[in-house]
Amino acid sequence: MIKVMKAVAEDILLYNNKSFLIPLFLIALLFLWRTEKDKKVRVVLLYFVAALGVIFLCPLYAWLGMKIDADIYYRVLWTMPIGMLVCYSVVRLMARFRRFVSKVLVFILALLAIVINGDLVYTNTFHIRSVNAHHIPQQVIDVAEALRLDNYRPIAVLPAELLPFLRQYTADLFTPYGRNILEPSWTFQNELYDAMQGDLYAYDAVEVARCARNQHCAFVVLSSDKRIKGSMEEQGYFLFRFVQGYFIYMDYNYYWVYKEQGLLDADVIEAGG
Numbered sequence: 001m002i003k004v005m006k007a008v009a010e011d012i013l014l015y016n017n018k019s020f021l022i023p024l025f026l027i028a029l030l031f032l033w034r035t036e037k038d039k040k041v042r043v044v045l046l047y048f049v050a051a052l053g054v055i056f057l058c059p060l061y062a063w064l065g066m067k068i069d070a071d072i073y074y075r076v077l078w079t080m081p082i083g084m085l086v087c088y089s090v091v092r093l094m095a096r097f098r099r100f101v102s103k104v105l106v107f108i109l110a111l112l113a114i115v116i117n118g119d120l121v122y123t124n125t126f127h128i129r130s131v132n133a134h135h136i137p138q139q140v141i142d143v144a145e146a147l148r149l150d151n152y153r154p155i156a157v158l159p160a161e162l163l164p165f166l167r168q169y170t171a172d173l174f175t176p177y178g179r180n181i182l183e184p185s186w187t188f189q190n191e192l193y194d195a196m197q198g199d200l201y202a203y204d205a206v207e208v209a210r211c212a213r214n215q216h217c218a219f220v221v222l223s224s225d226k227r228i229k230g231s232m233e234e235q236g237y238f239l240f241r242f243v244q245g246y247f248i249y250m251d252y253n254y255y256w257v258y259k260e261q262g263l264l265d266a267d268v269i270e271a272g273g
Helices: 002-016 021-035 039-057 059-079 082-095 100-117 138-147 160-169 191-197 205-214 252-260 266-272
Strands: 202-204 219-223 227-229 237-243 246-251
Touching: 002 021, 002 059, 021 039, 021 082, 021 100, 039 059, 039 082, 082 100, 138 160, 138 219, 138 237, 138 246, 160 191, 191 202, 191 205, 202 205, 205 219, 205 246, 237 252, 237 266, 246 252, 246 266, 252 266
Parallel strands: 202 227
Antiparallel strands: 219 246, 237 246
16 A cells, blocks of 8 residues: 555656646645635535545555556546636635735736746647648548548558557548557557567568458558568559558458449549459
């Protein structure tokens, strides 16, 4: 149990990071606890927040939560309306002063405290300029549109870098594995994923084709950044399209079955014919 509480303390320190967010939150909480008279506000911003804090710090609950997934236990803190509580406490503090100058001074000090407490989010390397309305890489959209069939939802295997974004854009494609396989802590394993990602510099056409057929993939998407050892054509595939640096191959076995059933679009039939 001591180990669990140490992990909880580490989560709090990591959540606070190099800021003074947690101290600011505690100051605002104590201020409202002493000054807020509205019962409804007290329930939402005080009792509810205090209850969440107790739950987060409860050793038994923490033990159960970390037993399920220790890496995401800190997300309990996300349920606490910290920003709302801090901002509301600033407004309440401003209301306690009668002079306009005093109100402005409190506002400016609070604004400075909030600004100093954080960083500009757009300086983060994970933030990039949006190139479309979906806020995902354009190549994901183009590849997904190339794979989409009007009359059927095919199974396609994609390189790992496309997986986190595909489901954000469409549900009209099936994949043998999803973004969850990219998380090492979840320990998912898949033979086809190993064939696709095992070698950082090359694909083994024989192994990729074998595993893709075992998992009923009609389409195989390969990155042009990696070379292909062997030939997908020799394994019974044809190059359907090249989109945004990705080769899209279709299995001839599925091509003939889908064509007989009238499931293929005209551009696919033309490419395969």
